[in-house]
Amino acid sequence: MAIADRKRRAFEAREQLIIAEADDLLATNGYLGLNLDELADRVEYSKATLYHHFSSKEDVVLAVATHHAQHRVDYFMRACLHDGLTRERMLAFGVGDRLLSLQFPHGFPLYQLVRSPSIWTKCSDPRRAQYGKISSHCFELGIKVARDAADRGDLSEWSPDPEQIIWGLVSLSKGAHLLVEETEFEEHGDPMAHLFDNYDRYLDGVGWNPTSRDFDFEAARERVKTEVFGPEFAELLG
Amino acid sequence: MAIADRKRRAFEAREQLIIAEADDLLATNGYLGLNLDELADRVEYSKATLYHHFSSKEDVVLAVATHHAQHRVDYFMRACLHDGLTRERMLAFGVGDRLLSLQFPHGFPLYQLVRSPSIWTKCSDPRRAQYGKISSHCFELGIKVARDAADRGDLSEWSPDPEQIIWGLVSLSKGAHLLVEETEFEEHGDPMAHLFDNYDRYLDGVGWNPTSRDFDFEAARERVKTEVFGPEFAELLG
DNA sequence: GTATTTACTGACTCAGAGTCAATTTTTTAC
DNA sequence: GTAAAAAATTGACTCTGAGTCAGTAAATAC
Numbered sequence: 001m002a003i004a005d006r007k008r009r010a011f012e013a014r015e016q017l018i019i020a021e022a023d024d025l026l027a028t029n030g031y032l033g034l035n036l037d038e039l040a041d042r043v044e045y046s047k048a049t050l051y052h053h054f055s056s057k058e059d060v061v062l063a064v065a066t067h068h069a070q071h072r073v074d075y076f077m078r079a080c081l082h083d084g085l086t087r088e089r090m091l092a093f094g095v096g097d098r099l100l101s102l103q104f105p106h107g108f109p110l111y112q113l114v115r116s117p118s119i120w121t122k123c124s125d126p127r128r129a130q131y132g133k134i135s136s137h138c139f140e141l142g143i144k145v146a147r148d149a150a151d152r153g154d155l156s157e158w159s160p161d162p163e164q165i166i167w168g169l170v171s172l173s174k175g176a177h178l179l180v181e182e183t184e185f186e187e188h189g190d191p192m193a194h195l196f197d198n199y200d201r202y203l204d205g206v207g208w209n210p211t212s213r214d215f216d217f218e219a220a221r222e223r224v225k226t227e228v229f230g231p232e233f234a235e236l237l238g
Numbered sequence: 239m240a241i242a243d244r245k246r247r248a249f250e251a252r253e254q255l256i257i258a259e260a261d262d263l264l265a266t267n268g269y270l271g272l273n274l275d276e277l278a279d280r281v282e283y284s285k286a287t288l289y290h291h292f293s294s295k296e297d298v299v300l301a302v303a304t305h306h307a308q309h310r311v312d313y314f315m316r317a318c319l320h321d322g323l324t325r326e327r328m329l330a331f332g333v334g335d336r337l338l339s340l341q342f343p344h345g346f347p348l349y350q351l352v353r354s355p356s357i358w359t360k361c362s363d364p365r366r367a368q369y370g371k372i373s374s375h376c377f378e379l380g381i382k383v384a385r386d387a388a389d390r391g392d393l394s395e396w397s398p399d400p401e402q403i404i405w406g407l408v409s410l411s412k413g414a415h416l417l418v419e420e421t422e423f424e425e426h427g428d429p430m431a432h433l434f435d436n437y438d439r440y441l442d443g444v445g446w447n448p449t450s451r452d453f454d455f456e457a458a459r460e461r462v463k464t465e466v467f468g469p470e471f472a473e474l475l476g
Numbered sequence: 477g478t479a480t481t482t483a484c485t486g487a488c489t490c491a492g493a494g495t496c497a498a499t500t501t502t503t504t505a506c
Numbered sequence: 507g508t509a510a511a512a513a514a515t516t517g518a519c520t521c522t523g524a525g526t527c528a529g530t531a532a533a534t535a536c
Contacts, residue, residue, distance in 0.1 A: 132422035171413020184370035205443030
């Protein structure tokens, strides 16, 4: 029915509005600074109306995190299409991840936050399921590239499973993003600065050919920046 | 003065009691389930008294996290003394880390929790400084082993800095501990199960000799379990 | 135009962190 | 030993902000 449809669209639009405002509040004031009375004021609806969309404050935060995670899926899908060796395609994931952290620096703390039990347990089931699905999707896109490498013979006979390789890469990324927050390590340099090199080393270690000593992955990354994420990097640096 | 000294000791003892009870509450009910009225009841002091020890609820949580982190320093110091190749010594850190996560499973979520801005910003400066110092200490113990490897010629001429190597290992650990919480990945196996292998692969990749294909690090880990963490593993396995 | 359903909200409750003036206990002074 | 002073402790309070709900307004159906 057309009327119900129009209503659904309006409802959906309002939800996006709420998410956008919440994102803004989270970016400027952090989780602590997110206050549902203020959010209600901003979107010009009552707080009770917010509760028609979200089951709790935490549910709002998860919705914002989900919104960011959708960008990630987009970037990783584009990385998957990158034309080149399987290792170059895998490396495009790393560039996409880094790009996200530059474009939306407050997004990463959110991923970590929503997974903490204090937040996660207060979110609605549908939203948790949706977030889980998006996370899995990202993961599976990575697996796909690793499997492709196995099929093409780019992996060695002593290489681990595709799954394990992706666990390793994801861990390196998550770990680095956690560590940049820990300010007392600043004197030891920037973990982010070494992240790309650590990806390379790890992939050398798992026997994904060619290795970083046979191939210029730094140049490959520059190619990804223009060929896969051209507009985004142009805007970022422009 | 003796009286002041006795008082200080009593104060310190009560603080430890509060931390122990808070740890227990956190282990059973999580951060959300930690309620200062209940905690005050448990330790048989008023809530106002708790505020003579801690600046906020978050400060209590940080104190508990610090308590756990002290175990970590102890374990890593013992790992440092392990008699063997530098890579075996480094690997002992990984075994210690794993042991901690088995003995105190709720400790790891705490490390992550206290670093989130929502918690961190509400903690007292002295406790933040203390926690930072302990974290740095752990980090530096790792660096020491990596430097030792460099001095002994166990690293290759193309190996990265000791700092970068430790960033990588810490990231792999932190990442794996984060990922086990993300239940939707269960079908892809247990990231913890691959953690040791990922350490090995990464260290192969950075050129730390001998590599896992020239040396049986699985056996080396068994040796660490008895020689470095004998009592703890004996108790753990019953 | 009226009845009915749906959408929205103002004014509330409630939990729990954090505070403080008053009280009790301990120490010091004589 | 006793009284004054200092330190430690707490019961009862405030205050914030998440979450609720009964009542009102708007949209739709007839």
